[in-house]
Amino acid sequence: MITRAFKLMVSTALVLAFLGAVPHEPKAQGANAIFILKTSTKEPDAIVAAIRSYAQEKKWQYLGDSKIKQGQITLVKICIPEVGQALWAAGAHLSAMLPCGNIGIYKKGQGTEISLLHPRYMHQLHPTPETERASAIALPLLDALLSAVAN
Numbered sequence: 001m002i003t004r005a006f007k008l009m010v011s012t013a014l015v016l017a018f019l020g021a022v023p024h025e026p027k028a029q030g031a032n033a034i035f036i037l038k039t040s041t042k043e044p045d046a047i048v049a050a051i052r053s054y055a056q057e058k059k060w061q062y063l064g065d066s067k068i069k070q071g072q073i074t075l076v077k078i079c080i081p082e083v084g085q086a087l088w089a090a091g092a093h094l095s096a097m098l099p100c101g102n103i104g105i106y107k108k109g110q111g112t113e114i115s116l117l118h119p120r121y122m123h124q125l126h127p128t129p130e131t132e133r134a135s136a137i138a139l140p141l142l143d144a145l146l147s148a149v150a151n
Contacts, residue, residue, distance in 0.1 A: 090130035
């Protein structure tokens with residue numbers, strides 16, 4: 001079953017690819033990097049459970065998780081109310097790109113990699129003060145999430 005969260009992540013990725021915002025090397029650390037990558041020794045299912053627990057503890061919305069590619073990748077979608085509040089002033093139509101957390105979790109070598117769509121993509125797609133502010137709010141919150149669930 002394909003969830004709304006998954007459809008949103010796929011449509012966002014397609015828009016980014018169409019606009020050329022996705023770099024050829026997603027591990028690039030420069031100003032245009034659009035992915036944040038974190039590695040962990042935990043199993044993917046343990047990371048998904050940790051994200052769910054972390055989101056609930058922070059009173060964020062856990063919109064769900066879906067396994068794709070024959071169960072090799074788990075996609076997780078969360079929403080952070082503070083980020084939404086920063087974005088709504090620019091219009092409800094921007095909710096279609098609300099980042100909050102578009103997270104991919106998969107085995108890589110002996111470990112697990114967590115791939116997060118960098119919240120700056122909102123500002124790259126729709127450069128306004130609201131999207132810049134929402135991105136600035138989201139980044140440290142998502143960084144803290146990644147650190148908490150990966151360790």
